[in-house]
Every structure is written in structure tokens, then in C-alpha cells.
Amino acid sequence: MKIVDFHCDALCKLLLDKELTFKDSKPGILDVTYERLKAAGTVLQTFAIYIPQSLNGRLEPILESLDRFHQLVLTCEDMAFVKTSKDLEACLKQGKIGALLSLEGVDGIQGQIYMLRILYQLGLRAAGLTWNHANWAADGAMEQRGGGLTEKGRRFVEECNNLGILLDVSHLSEQAFWDVAEQSSKPIVASHSNAKAICDHPRNLTDEQIKRIIAMKGMIGITFVPWFVSKEDIVTVDDLIRHIEYICELGGEAHIMLGSDFDGIDRYISGLTQPMELPVLRDALLKRYSAQQTEQIMSANALRFLDQHLPNE
Template identity: 55%
Template sequence: MPNFRSVDFHCDVLWKLLEDRSLSFEQDHTGKLDVTLPRLRQAGAVLQTFAIYVPERMEKSMVPILHSIDLFHRKILSVPDMTFVRSSADAARLMNRSKIGAMLSLEGADGLHGDLAMLRILFLLGVRVVGLTWNHANWGADGVMEPRGGGLTKKGRAFVEECDRLGILLDVSHLSDRAFWDLAQFAPRPRIASHSNARSLCAHPRNLADDQIAALIQQGGMIGVTFVPQFVKAIGESEIADVLRHVEKICELGGEKQLMFGSDFDGIESYVRNLNHPGELHKLQNALLARYSEEMVGRFFAGNALQFLVKHLPG
């Protein structure tokens, strides 16, 4: 079987490092991390996106966000195998070098409190993807689990406009449906769903309805199929075959060139059977190769995402 390189658009290693500063990404001997350097090597990783997530028990301010960025530099970028990805040129170089790209995203902008200066500072520090909310409401929008299901606020709209001006990619994965459609009205740049599946196959609110997937595809955005078991299958144990159903649905809707993966490793406590960490991605690869061409599977694993980043990251 061919051995493809891989891109993963969402993991929560930084959250675990924030909670436990003793953990090591380079060589984890505790078994507490899903995503580690040895496992990324096993996966043939070309790019890993590291999400900054501030757990609910911590203060909603820039302090834990900056601590997370500090940990990213000290524990991930300090590893010689890793290289920072901030620009289109950085992304273009990844396929021709042996190092693994590391990109920063922000999952929930609560700590910015609508201050666009804080957003600009995060851009200068290398954050290139932002999800405005986590599951709940904040100053900018309602998250997908907020009962009232509100859309973007006035501050949220100003935030979106500044992200577009800077070249920050906006992630819709945790937005309420109304906020998703509010964001879709901002036409200049395509959006991504870093880690969401198809709601028509698994009726979890965090998944995307078919018309949302179609809108992302029409705008040239990206959808990261995720391995969160409760987003893969509503009842019973999730298996790789169930992940393939979401891949097939997105392809049926015309998204074969906009499909990628966003594992949510280190942000989950249960796993799709036989898909427990990046070192097992070859099992998903083999299952896909039974249904799709080598060229198409290569695009799913890395080609689509890299092409998108080359086109849409700042120069």
C-alpha cells in the first residue's frame, strides 16, 4: 500500500500541555498524549494544526492564550523536526522538506473580549485560524450548544472583518447554525470547518447540515472530517467504516477537493475503534484505498489542505 503524507487540522495537545506542564510532545512516556512527535512520524505528517483552547475553569483572558503560545514555542517548535507555518510560502515548502509543519489555531475567542488589538497581536504571534466560539455564547456569537441559537453580534461582525483583512482563516466548527449563516454572508474569503462531520448521518449539533456543507464547498472552503466518536455514529461503537460514510457524504455533495481531516486527538476521551492516535492513520488510509483512487486518497490526507493553505494563507 502507498504511504501518504498526512495533514491534521485540529488537535488539543496544547490544552494538555497547559493543564500539565510536565508532559513532553517530543517523547511522551506517560501515555497521556495522543499526538506526539514519534506518532506524527508514523503518520507521515506534513502538517499538524495545534489548537489553543482555554478550558472553562480558567480565566477568559489573554493570559492562558499567551501561555499556550509560549508552550507551543518551548515544547513543539523547539523540536528540530518541526517548522512554523504562517504563510503561503511556508505551506508550499512543506511537500519538499522532511520537517513537519506546525500551525496555530484559536478555538474560542472569549479571552479577546472583542478587542481587535488582541487579535492583531495574535496574528503577529502566528495564529492563522480562529474559531470565534467554543460550544457556548461569548461576546462575538453563540456557540452550537447555546440554547437560544443566536448569530453574530456587532463585535463579532467587526472581528470577522478584521480576520478577513489580516488573512486569518475563520473556523465554523463550533458556531451556532445562525452564526454560521451570518458568517457565510461575508463573501471575501472561504471558511473552514476544522473538525465536523455530516449531521445527516449523525444528528449531533456539532456536525454540519448538508446545506452548510454545500455552502462551504460553493465558497471554496474546507471540511475536516473528525474522529470524535459521538460525531461519527449516534449509537454504538464507532468504527473506521463509519468515518468513511462521512467522507462519502461530503464527496456526494461535491466536496472531494475540499475534504481533509481534523482528528480532535487529545480533545477526546473515547476513540473510533482502531483509530486511537496518528500512528494508526494507515488503517484509515487502507480503508479509503479500497474505495477511492490513490490520487484521491492522497488529496484527502494532505493535498487538498495544502493546496488550500498555499492559496489562502498570507503571502
């Protein structure tokens, strides 16, 4: 069964540790590696460009992350850069692992829309406006004032729509979420968020947000961040599936994908610590859902969405 994961932070680790490699990586650091993606049956992995706070606010770390992506990820023989729906189709036919590029927090482009256009030309295909705090574009989920989009943020949303960059709402404040939902003429994605009704965390989605994403024909990436899954000390795959079941109850069966957040966490769901363990989730889903429904969650929903919404060329 194919696997698509819409969010990992491996590029951040590759940025911070200049001795680290993606292939033949030294053990104990990266969750997502080339060998693990191959062994897992992953057909597409989204790599987030996340710049930690100590380096944030400048374009240079974003460009350096792009360079690490090209030098360390795309040089692996069975990795393929996915920028268009045709790239995705070719990747699937050739049995390669697709690599999609996203930006997690737009602080470093400093409100300059021309920088967004340049990043698009360099292959960026998804963008979340904030991390957890406020920047020039919007407030994040942990910003206490809970503000929405700024005027420059609205221009950013409009240009993403024009270019064909997917808008990621996972880290936004509730007001900013609704502003993006109103402003965007294209479907939105929450690349790594769960259901707030199951686990009350600011990074999770309310019922109303989930329903809006579904109504816009967008996507929700179920994430493996333990504290977004359950308040218990030990979090299990069954706890994760409760979020999937709940979103399905709200009408979201065709709008669920995976957004692991591997390499962005230091604590894990029991038995789900890296891509090679994803069959554990698959087998648990097969106890509750048909093979077709399980395949939808593991990959087919995401692949359909990308085929429809990535640029044609």
C-alpha cells in the same frame, strides 16, 4: 502518503500539565506527540489553542499556550512553524512537519480587535469564534437560544479577512454559521465537523451548510469524535467513511480534509486512537477510492487550500 490534520488539542494538555512534554512524552496522556507525527508521515498538524472553562476569558492562558507551543513543539528538530505559503512550501521541500496555530474560541481577547492583530503577529493563522457556548462574538452550537454574530463578532470576521486569518465555523450555532458565511469575503473552514444527515449531532453540518462551504471553496475537516460519527457504542472506520462518502455526494470531494480532534476526546473510533494509526483510514479509503482521491482526502486538498489562502509572506 502524506497526512495533514487540521485540529488537535495537544496544546491544552501541555498547558494544564506543566510536567508534560511533546517530545519523549510520558505515555498514556498525549494522543499527538512528536514521535507519532514523524512515524505517521504527517506533513502538517494544526495545533488549536483551546482554553478550558476554568481558565477562560483572559488573554494570559492564550499567551501561555503560545509559549508552550514555542518551548515544547517548535523546539523539536523536524517541526517547522507555518505562517505563510512560503513556509509551507519550504516545510514540504525539507521534509519537516509543519505546525499551524489556531484559536478555538475567542473569549480571551475580550472583544479587543487589537489583541487579534497581536496574535496574528505571533503566528495565529486560524480562529473559531466560539467553543460550544456563547461569548462576546457569537453563540456556539450548544447555546440553546441559537443566536448569531454580535456587532463585535462582525468586526472580528472582517479583521480576520483583512489579516489573512482563516475563519473556523465548526463550533458555531447555525445562525452564527450563516452570519459568518454572509460576512466573510474569504472561504471558511469547518476544522472538525461531520455530516448531520449521517449522525444528527449539533456539532455536525447540515446539507445546506456543507453546500455553502463548498460553494465558498472552503474546507471540511472530517473528525474522529465518535459521537459525531455514529450513535452506536462501538464506532468504526467504516462509519467515518460514510461521512466522507456523503460529503462527496454533495460535491465536496475537493473540499474534504482531516480534523481528528485527537487530545480533545476521551473515547475513540476503533483502531483510530492516535496519528500512527491513520494508515488504517488510508487503507480503508483505498478500497473505495483511487490513490489520487485518497491522497486528496489525507493531505492534498488541505495543502492546496493553505497554499492558496495563507499569507504570502
